[in-house]
Amino acid sequence: MDFGVMLLTGIALYLLVQFVRFIFADADLTLLWATLLGSKPETKLKGLVVWVTGASSGIGEELAYQLAGCGSRLILSARRVDQLDRIDILINNGGRSQRSLCLETSVDVYQALMELNFLGTVSLTKQVLPHMTQRGSGSVVTVSSVVGLAGAPLATGYSASKHALQGFFNSLRTELTEYPRILISTVCPGPVQSQIVQNAFTEEVGKAIPTAGDQQHKMATSRCVRLILVGIANGTKEMWIAQQPFLLFYYVWQYAPTWAWFITDVLGRKRVQNFKAGL
Template sequence: MKSSVPFVSLAALHWAHIQAKPAASATRAPTSQINSRPQPGTWTRRATPPSCGLGGAGRLWRCDIEGLSWSSSARAQPEATMTWELVLWLLALGALLLLLVQLLRFLRADGDLALLWAEWQGRRPEWELTDMVVWVTGASSGIGEELAYQLSKLGVSLVLSARRVHELERVKRKCLENGNLKGKDILILPLDLTDRSSHEGATKAVLQEFGKIDILVNNGGRSQRSLIMDTNFDVFKELIELNYLGTISLTKCVLPHMIERKQGKIVIVNSLAGIVSVPLSGGYCASKHALRGFFNCLRSELTKYPGIIISNIYPGPVYSNIVKNALAEEVTKTVVHAGDQSYKMATSRCVRLMLIAMANDLKEVWIAEHPFLLVAYLWQYMPTLAIWMTNKLGKKRISNFQSGKDADSSYFKIWKTKHE
C-alpha cells in the first residue's frame, strides 16, 4: 500500500477542510489570491509548499493542515491601543501627583526647592566641613555670630572678623563653651571692610596661622532704611564701599591662594534685596545687586577651576539686629524705631540651611519664608506681576516705617510667633 491512512480518514479530513472555508471560496482560489491580505477573523489558506501534493494521503493531510491559518489582527490591534492608552494615563497621573507634591513642598518651604532637596537627600555639614579653615566676616552679631556657633560644633578652625573686637571676644568665649574647639582653633582678626589696604595683610595673617583657607564667608555689611529722595549721597557711597567694594577686595586677596590649591569655597551672604526691589532700601539693594552680578561673572571666569565654588546665598528677613544697625538718611544716623522683629525667620534655621548649601556646593540659594519666598519667585519668573505687586505693597511699607512699625511685618498678619 502507498499510504498508511485509511480511505475513510482521508475523506473525513477533506470534509472538515471544506467546512472550515468560507462559502464563497468553496472552490480552490487562484494562485494570485492565495497570498492576498486576509480578512480579520477568518480562516485563510497559505500557498501550498512545493513539497506538497504527492507522496500519499498522509503527506497531503499534513500539507492541508499547515496551509490553514487564522487571522487575529482584528483582536490584537484594539488590545495594543488600549495598552498604550493605559500607559499614557498612568504617566499623566504620575506627573500630576509629582506636581501636587512639589506644590505642597513649596507652600511649606523656607528655601528654594534645590536647597530643601539637599537638606533631605544631600550631604551633611557634619561630614563635609570637618577639619576645614573657615573665615567669617561680620562675625560679631546676627547671621555671622550664629554661623560661628554652629561651625564650632563641626570641628573646624575659625577665623572671626569684624570691627568690634570686644564682641568678637564674646563670640569666641561662647564658641569654646558650647562647641568642640580649643582656644588655638579660633583666631580673632579685627577687620574693617572699608579699609581695603588692610585686606592683604589680614589674608597673610590667616595663612600664617592655619596654612590654608578652605571657606571664605563674606557676611559683613549694613542695611538701610530711608527714602531715596531723603537720603544723603554719602549713605549710598558708604553702602557701596562696605557691602560691595569691601567684599570683592577681600575676595581678590583670598582667591589667588584658592587658585593655587585649585579648591575652596567663596560664600556670599547676599539678600533677597539682591533679587527683588525693596522700597526704603535703594542703596542697600544697589550694593546687593552689584554683588550678585560680580560673583556670577567670577564663577564663569573660574570654570577651569571646578574645585572653587562660588555660592550666592540670599536670605530674606531674619531675626537679628540688622534693622537696628541700618543706616538712615545720614551716615551718622541709624534707624530710631526698628519695630517688631518677631515674625522673621529664626537665625539658627537660616544658618543651618546655609551650612547645608555649603556642604552640597550649591551655587544659588534662597532662604526665606512665605510670602517673601513667593515674591522672589515672581521677580525671577514673572517680573511684570512682581513690579505691580511691589508698587502696591510699597506704599504700605513706607507708611509702616514712618509710623514706627517694622516695614515688612504689618501687612502679613499671619506671622506673629515670637522667636526665642
C-alpha cells in the first residue's frame, strides 16, 4: 500500500470517528476534547472562591453541589462590598425565561426580562470585575442559552436578553485582552431539566404559566453542569451544550444560516400552532 492510499485511508477513518462522535455528542467538539484530555475541575477549581447566582434550583443548584464536591469555597449570596475582592470565579446564572407570543405580551414583561437577565447580570459583573483586574486574574462565566445564538418562537424577550448578554460579554472580552488571566466565558445550553419553564414570564407580569411541559427529553442537569465546570477549568470562552438534534442546529446556524432559517420557519410555525392549541 503506497503512502497516498494510507494517507487517504487515515483521513477517512479520522472523519468517520469524528462523525460518530458528533452523532452521540452533547457539547461542542472543543468542550468534549477538554473532557477527555483537558484539566479536571477537581484539580483546577479546588480552593477557589466561587460566587454562584441563581443557586436555588436547576443549573445553579447543581453548580453549587458539584463545586462543593470539587473543593471550591462557595458564595451563594454576596451583599457586602468588602467581600467582592475574594471572588475568584463569578458564575452569572440568575434569570427567568418566557413563554408567550409577542403580539400578546405586555411591554412590562420585556422590561422585566431585560432588567433581570441582562442589566442585573451586567451590574453584578461590574461590581466584581474591578477586583479581578486589580489582581490580574479571575473568571466571569455567564449562563446564556441556545436562544442567545438563534431566535426561537414564544421567547422574543428572553431571546433578546440572551442576545444582549452574548454581545456584551463578547465585547467585554475584547476590552480585557491586556489581562490574559481573566476568563470571560459564555455558556449556551439547550433544553436542560430544570424549573426554568415553571418560573417563566407569560404575556403579563405575575401571570403563571399553565403547564411546565415534559422534562424527559431534556439533558440531565448534572451532565450540563459537569460540562460547564470542565469548560471553566480549561478556559473555554464559549460552550455549546445540548443533546442532538439541538447541537446539530447550533452548527447549522453557525455555518449554514440559510438552511437554519428554513428549519426554524418549519419548526417555529408548528410550535406556535401547538401553543395556540394549548399543547
